[in-house]
Amino acid sequence: MTQNSPKQLSLPVYLPDDETFQSYYPAVGNDELIQKLQATAEGSLSSSMYLFGPVKSGRTHLMHAACAHANELDRRTLYIPLGIHASISPALFEGVESLQLICIDDIDAIAGHPIWEEALFHLYNRVAEQPDCRLIVSGSSSPTEAGFALPDLISRMQWGLIYQLQPMADEEKLVALQRRAAMRGLQLSDEVGRFLLTRMARDLRTLFDVLDKLDKASMVHQRKLTIPFIKEMLRL
Numbered sequence: 001m002t003q004n005s006p007k008q009l010s011l012p013v014y015l016p017d018d019e020t021f022q023s024y025y026p027a028v029g030n031d032e033l034i035q036k037l038q039a040t041a042e043g044s045l046s047s048s049m050y051l052f053g054p055v056k057s058g059r060t061h062l063m064h065a066a067c068a069h070a071n072e073l074d075r076r077t078l079y080i081p082l083g084i085h086a087s088i089s090p091a092l093f094e095g096v097e098s099l100q101l102i103c104i105d106d107i108d109a110i111a112g113h114p115i116w117e118e119a120l121f122h123l124y125n126r127v128a129e130q131p132d133c134r135l136i137v138s139g140s141s142s143p144t145e146a147g148f149a150l151p152d153l154i155s156r157m158q159w160g161l162i163y164q165l166q167p168m169a170d171e172e173k174l175v176a177l178q179r180r181a182a183m184r185g186l187q188l189s190d191e192v193g194r195f196l197l198t199r200m201a202r203d204l205r206t207l208f209d210v211l212d213k214l215d216k217a218s219m220v221h222q223r224k225l226t227i228p229f230i231k232e233m234l235r236l
Contacts (some may be wrong), residue, residue: 003221007104009146009220015069018180018183019060019061019064019065019068020064020065020068020069020161020205021034021038021065021068021069022150023061023065023179023180023183024058024061024062024065025168025172025175025176025179026212027165027166027167027169028166028169028172029166030166031167032163033163033165033166034062036049036161036163037049037051037062037066037136037163038066038069040066040134040136040161041066041067041069041070041073041075041101041134041136042069042070042073042075043057043070043075043100043132044102045126045134045161046136046159046160046161047127047130047133047135047159047160048124048127048128048134048136048137048156048157048159048160049134049135049136049137049140049160049161049162049163050107050137050138050143050157050158050160050161050163051063051136051137051139051163051165052138052139052141052142052146052162052163052164053138053139053140053165053166053167054141054167055140055203056203056204056205056206057165057167057203057204058165058168058204058205059104059105059138059165060081060138060205061188061204061215062138062165063079063103063105063136063138064079066101066103066136067101068069069233070100070101074113074211075101076099076100076101077099077100077101077102077103077113078096078101078102078103079103079105080102080103080104080105081105081106082093082105082106082107082109082110082116083105085109085110085116086217087112087155090115090116090118090119091119093116093119093120093122093123096123096211097123097126097127097130097133098130098133099133100132100133100134101134101136102123102127102133102134102135102136103137103138104135104136104137104138105119105137105138106138106139106140107120107137107138107139107146108139108140108141108146108147108148111146111147111148112147112148112149113152114149116147117150117153117217118148118150118153120135120153121150121152121153121156122161123135124153124156124157125156126158128156128159133216133232135160137157142160142162142164143157143158143162151208168204170197170202173197173202173204173207174190174193174194175202177193177196177207177208177211178199179205180208180211181211181215181225184215186211186214186218186225187217187224187225188211188225189225191227192225192226192227192230195227195230196210196211196230199234199236210234213233213234214230214233214234217229217233
């Protein structure tokens with residue numbers, strides 16, 4: 001769930017236990033981004049950070065990981081996925097600058113919504129005035145390309161660090177899949193991993209969801225992850 005909201009507002013959000021920095025396999029070119037994200041979550045860098053990359057590129061994993069990392073350091077956090085903005089209110093932003101880390105995901109979901117944009121603009125200003133509060137936001141596009149209408153908000157987003165998440169090559173996705181499998185006590189051979197990469201959507205979110213289903217199926221049927229077993233379970 002969200003952690004320690006000042007107003008104790010309830011969000012239908014749960015932070016998965018397995019989405020941490022330790023379980024994240026960075027693509028080539030993302031090492032500095034990860035280091036800066038960890039440092040921001042620790043409170044040792046500038047007040048804000050903007051992370052962008054395509055849908056299902058691993059942004060949400062990293063946002064969850066930042067919250068988990070801060071929580072381990074007893075820093076109070078709040079995770080807000082703005083993909084659900086239609087079911088929540090901009091009032092959620094009020095007072096959250098008293099926390100030490102605010103992670104706002106899918107920021108471009110509110111682009112073009114004046115009330116939300118203004119509320120976010122004021123949040124940026126309040127966070128900048130708090131020495132121990134950090135704000136991390138993520139979107140699919142850069143601040144200038146995300147469709148925001150409020151110029152002052154775009155300016156605030158550019159105050160802090162801005163990083164673009166680099167995509168993974170297939171071999172990197174294979175290693176990430178094998179690492180995820182190993183965390184679950186599964187052995188995923190190169191052959192089986194490449195089979196999944198060629199037969200399923202290649203974004204890691206989909207691949208991890210498929211692996212989770214196969215993990216449960218392998219326990220129920222007491223079978224190893226082989227290509228025939230995968231074909232049977234996924235009806236390929």
